[in-house]
Amino acid sequence: MTHRFETLAIHAGQEPEPVTGAVVTPIFATSTYHQDAVGAPRQGYDYGRSANPTRRALEDCLAALEGGRRGLAFASGLAAEDTLLRTVCAPGDHVVIPDDAYGGTYRLFARIAERWGLRWTHAPLHDLDAAATAITSGTKLVWVETPTNPLLRVADIAALASLAHRAGALLVVDSTFASPYLQRPLTLGADVVVHSTTKYCGGHSDVVGGALVVRDPALGEELAYHQNAMGGVAGPFDAWLTLRGLKTLAVRMERHCDNAERVAAFLSARSELSEVLYPGLPGHPGHAVAARQMRRFGGMVSFRVRAGEEAAIAICNQARLFTLGESLGGVESLIEHPARMTHASTAGSPLEVPADLVRLSVGIESADDLVADLEQALGVLSAGRPRPVSPGRPAGPDGR
């Protein structure tokens, strides 16, 4: 019998534990396992880096939710990305990356993988003509994020998959902003899905993790080999927290979407803002594609402030219920200034984000309270000129 998403989230990979019948998958806090004889580990469990039953349950659940054949859980989203890159690519290979992406992903390509010999081209992948021009016969991977962080651009996964496959390349989709509940890239033709499970999958801002899910079992096997050989695995406690988060993903995402729609509608009526970026707004350039490939439009909303950078920062500082902080996808609402915070590593690069941009991760609190907080935060603009801000954060040019 095939089950629906909500059922899979609670049951896939999570049979009652065979010894005690525990309904909740236990945290197997062990680095090693008793073997019945030399060369006869039980069910293949020999060492904690290579396999762990809590991690396996999370991996199987993620694979089921994405409609994939193999899931792999990592210590962070970036550990998952790095493992994927070094599994599929070799020095000298070419990849296409988006011109709007999480700053840390850009940093991985531009500052780490490039030194290792990877060649990359950035392109606006929501524009299929630009994508077709950037993909060459030597391209190994097309890497797309949709919706993007932080500009909420939407790329057409099915169309990019055909372009990539025609050139003999794989399509990788970072689907972190959508979560498996809102978007299933493998069913649209993508080869690999990437998640920072730190975000909606975990959902409670209490764990850092990452995942890869693939359709092709052979690629899954190769990735599993590298996961073990490179070692960036999710620990059992982290895997357990993420698995617990997945159980409520569907209900949380519905509420994130409800609240984000309310917030986007409120912001759209504010004359202080020059642009509200939310794929659920009919005027959003990616609205039609998002409506086709996503169940709903997600919990992330960005906006640009007419009065510029100082005003954008003043709004972030003035918010009370929206917590000023990095990350996203938790039950609590967050506000941030991408140029100074999450995307500081793109400063001076082709992926630099606008200084007047504010990003919201809309949580699942009362929508009335969230709108009231934004109203009072925007009030800082009429209360007089925002205070000048310090020139930067002390963390150095890479930010986070």
Ligand SMILES: Cc1ncc(COP(=O)(O)O)c(C=O)c1O
């Ligand atoms: C879209 C996206 N992908 C990947 C990552 C990296 O994930 P992690 O922070 O878990 O390493 C992030 C982190 O913010 C992200 O927003």
